Amino acid sequence: xxxxxxxxxxxxxxxxxxxxxxxxxxxxxxxxxxxxxxxxxxxxxxxxxxxxxxxxxxxxxxxxxxxxxxxxxxxxxxxxxxxxxxxxxxxxxxxxxxxxxxxxxxxxxxxxxxxxxxxxxxxxxxxxxxxxxxxxxxxxxxxxxxxxxxxxxxxxxxxxxxxxxxxxxxxxxx
Numbered sequence: 001x002x003x004x005x006x007x008x009x010x011x012x013x014x015x016x017x018x019x020x021x022x023x024x025x026x027x028x029x030x031x032x033x034x035x036x037x038x039x040x041x042x043x044x045x046x047x048x049x050x051x052x053x054x055x056x057x058x059x060x061x062x063x064x065x066x067x068x069x070x071x072x073x074x075x076x077x078x079x080x081x082x083x084x085x086x087x088x089x090x091x092x093x094x095x096x097x098x099x100x101x102x103x104x105x106x107x108x109x110x111x112x113x114x115x116x117x118x119x120x121x122x123x124x125x126x127x128x129x130x131x132x133x134x135x136x137x138x139x140x141x142x143x144x145x146x147x148x149x150x151x152x153x154x155x156x157x158x159x160x161x162x163x164x165x166x167x168x169x170x171x172x173x174x
Contacts, residue, residue, distance in 0.1 A: 007035040007167075008072035012079035012090040014041040016118040020146075020154055021078040024116065027159045033167060035076075038068060040089050048095035062096045066107060069097070073171045074112045076163070077134075081119040081126035086133065094133070109138035110172025114162050116146035118154065123147045142166050 007028055011021035021037055028035035043061055046052055069075070079087050098104035115130050117123035127145050134141050142165050148154040 006073050007033045008075045009035050010038045010077045012040050012087045017078040017080050020118045024076050048092050053099055066100055074166050076114045078116045081123045084125040085129045105138040111139050112166055112169035113139040114142040114166040118148045
């Protein structure tokens with residue numbers, strides 16, 4: 001990865017998963033991929049609904065988010081498990097992004113994505129749910145994922161391995 005715009009680390013919480021995302025950033029810098037951090041909790045997004053979309057149209061926040069995400073060929077998503085599934089902040093952002101053009105999959109299609117979580121439980125339901133959704137959107141989800149919690153903290157070697165697998169995955173072009 002030569003460009004400084006190749007790796008986007010997305011955090012879907014401002015707690016432990018933001019800390020985990022920052023570890024991905026640190027190790028990404030060691031691997032010379034020059035990652036950028038995106039904290040979804042910094043965005044002011046209303047709850048998506050077709051009615052809200054009809055009222056508000058295309059939000060400048062979503063346009064900026066979409067531009068930022070398009071400018072990176074590879075993503076890592078760090079998210080906590082919420083009630084056995086994907087956190088609302090992430091599904092809300094994806095819902096807004098999915099109505100920003102003719103093809104709701106375009107932003108995700110062929111894009112290499114890795115997944116990681118720090119959750120109070122095992123986070124497997126989250127990782128399965130994210131894999132299903134990201135695959136449905138056309139992303140190339142890296143086979144290895146990171147599930148961590150206070151009893152099983154993330155190891156730097158695991159983060160490095162996931163990043164190396166992600167970096168080796170070439171984006172598909174359509």
